[in-house]
Amino acid sequence: xxxxxxxxxxxxxxxxxxxxxxxxxxxxxxxxxxxxxxxxxxxxxxxxxxxxxxxxxxxxxxxxxxxxxxxxxxxxxxxxxxxxxxxxxxxxxxxxxxxxxxxxxxxxxxxxxxxxxxxxxxxxxxxxxxxxxxxxxxxxxxxxxxxxxxxxxxxxxxxxxxxxxxxxxxxxxxxxxxxxxxxxxxxxxxxxxxxxxxxxxxxxxxxxxxxxxxxxxxxxxxxxxxxxxxxxxxxxxxxxxxxxxxxxxxxxxxxxxxxxxxxxxxxxxxxxxxxxxxxxxxxxxxxx
Numbered sequence: 423x424x425x426x427x428x429x430x431x432x433x434x435x436x437x438x439x440x441x442x443x444x445x446x447x448x449x450x451x452x453x454x455x456x457x458x459x460x461x462x463x464x465x466x467x468x469x470x471x472x473x474x475x476x477x478x479x480x481x482x483x484x485x486x487x488x489x490x491x492x493x494x495x496x497x498x499x500x501x502x503x504x505x506x507x508x509x510x511x512x513x514x515x516x517x518x519x520x521x522x523x524x525x526x527x528x529x530x531x532x533x534x535x536x537x538x539x540x541x542x543x544x545x546x547x548x549x550x551x552x553x554x555x556x557x558x559x560x561x562x563x564x565x566x567x568x569x570x571x572x573x574x575x576x577x578x579x580x581x582x583x584x585x586x587x588x589x590x591x592x593x594x595x596x597x598x599x600x601x602x603x604x605x606x607x608x609x610x611x612x613x614x615x616x617x618x619x620x621x622x623x624x625x626x627x628x629x630x631x632x633x634x635x636x637x638x639x640x641x642x643x644x645x646x647x648x649x650x651x652x653x654x655x656x657x658x659x660x661x662x663x664x665x666x667x668x669x670x671x672x673x674x675x676x677x678x679x680x681x682x683x684x685x686x687x688x689x690x691x692x693x694x695x696x697x698x699x700x701x702x703x704x705x706x707x708x709x710x
Contacts, residue, residue, distance in 0.1 A: 453682045453685055453686060454682070454686065455682075456678045456679055456681075456682035457474055457475070457679060457682035457683040457685075457686055458470055458471055458472070458474075458679075459679060460473075460474075460679045461678060461679070470679055473679075474679045474680045474682070474683035474684075475683045475687070477680065477683075478680060478683050478684055478687060479687075483667065484664075484667075484684065484687075486659070487659075487662055487663060487664045487666075487667045488664055488691070490660075490661070490662065490663055491643055491663045491664050492643075494574075494577070494578070494642060494645070494663065495639055495642040495643045497578055498578065498581055498582070498585075498638060498642040499635060499638060499639060499642070501578070501582055501586075502581075502582055502585060502586045502589050502638055503589055503631070503634065503635060503638070505582070505586050505589070506586050506587075506588075506589025506590045506592075506593055506634065507589070507593050507627070507631075509527075509586070509590045510589075510590050510591075510593035510594040510597055511593075511597070511619070511623070513590070513594055515597070515598060524591070524594075527587040527590050527591055527594075528587060528591070529587075530583060530584050530585075530586075530587050531584075531585075531587050531588060533584070535647035535648055536647050536651055538580065538584050538647075538648055539580075539647055539648040539649070539650070539651025539652050540651055542576060542579075542580040542583075542648070542652050543651055543652045546564075546566050546576050546652070548564070548565060554566075566652070566653060567653070567656070567657060568657055569657065570657055570658065570660035570661075573652075573653045573656065573657060573660055573661050574660065574661065576652060576653070577648065577649045577652060577653065577661055580648055580652065581642065581645070581648065584648070585638060585641065585642075588634065588637065588638070589634045589638065592630040592631070592633060592634045593627050593630060593631065593634070595630060596626050596627035596629070596630040596631075597623060597626070597627065599626065600622065600623065600626050604622050605618070605622070608621075608622060632700070632703045632704070635699060635703065636696060636699055636700060639695070639696065639699060640692060640696055643664075643691075643692055643695070644665055644692065645663060645665060646663070646665035646666060646669065649661050649663065649666065650666050650669075655667075655670070664684075664688055665688075667684075668681060668684050668685055668688060671684060672685075
């Protein structure tokens with residue numbers, strides 16, 4: 423008997439496809455269209471070809487902003503991943519302390535990005551901010567508005583405070599999934615604390631760490647709201663990342679063509695680096 427196929431289920435997927443088209447595909451096609459054209463206003467466009475891409479790749483401004491982005495992302499990963507693992511290892515696994523710690527860890531993640539920037543903008547001020555006031559009280563000349571190093575330190579500490587909790591929660595989820603039999607066997611064998619971490623806990627956290635590294639890298643490489651609210655990309659261009667430079671080009675200067683070309687290159691860089699991260703870490707996991 424010939425089997426009949428019922429394709430009516432595709433109608434259930436249609437709303438999702440329409441939503442994706444309006445939220446992703448159509449804006450992307452618009453950006454691609456702008457990236458190969460130029461305009462002088464009045465909705466009149468002229469063909470520019472690859473001119474904006476060539477100009478972008480030859481621009482020192484673009485490469486300097488990308489270098490700042492890469493440095494920031496690697497500093498964030500170097501701090502948040504080890505710190506998140508350390509906190510997760512020291513969180514209670516049973517008792518009343520578990521929900522308390524989980525709630526405290528989740529609180530920074532619930533705060534909107536612009537609010538986080540505003541909090542640290544006020545927190546770091548020398549006149550009314552607790553951080554700025556007490557740091558200067560100890561004899562340290564701290565001013566994130568005028569000193570590039572202070573601006574970088576402030577933005578990094580802000581991001582660590584905001585997003586380390588994500589790494590903690592992911593690592594904690596990997597730790598609580600380890601059966602007690604593993605720890606009992608390690609105790610019988612007389613394994614040290616480092617051996618338990620090296621051969622039991624770390625392998626069980628590898629998959630969640632892969633997710634944590636990918637998420638934190640993509641988020642940190644695309645960071646915009648927090649540093650823009652705190653420093654506005656300054657002092658000078660010291661904290662002007664690619665996202666901030668892109669917004670300045672698109673909205674501040676209204677250079678739609680160069681901004682569209684930059685956004686596409688920006689997207690491809692994030693896609694490429696995330697793929698490299700994923701490939702390297704999954705291959706390392708497969709070889710073990």
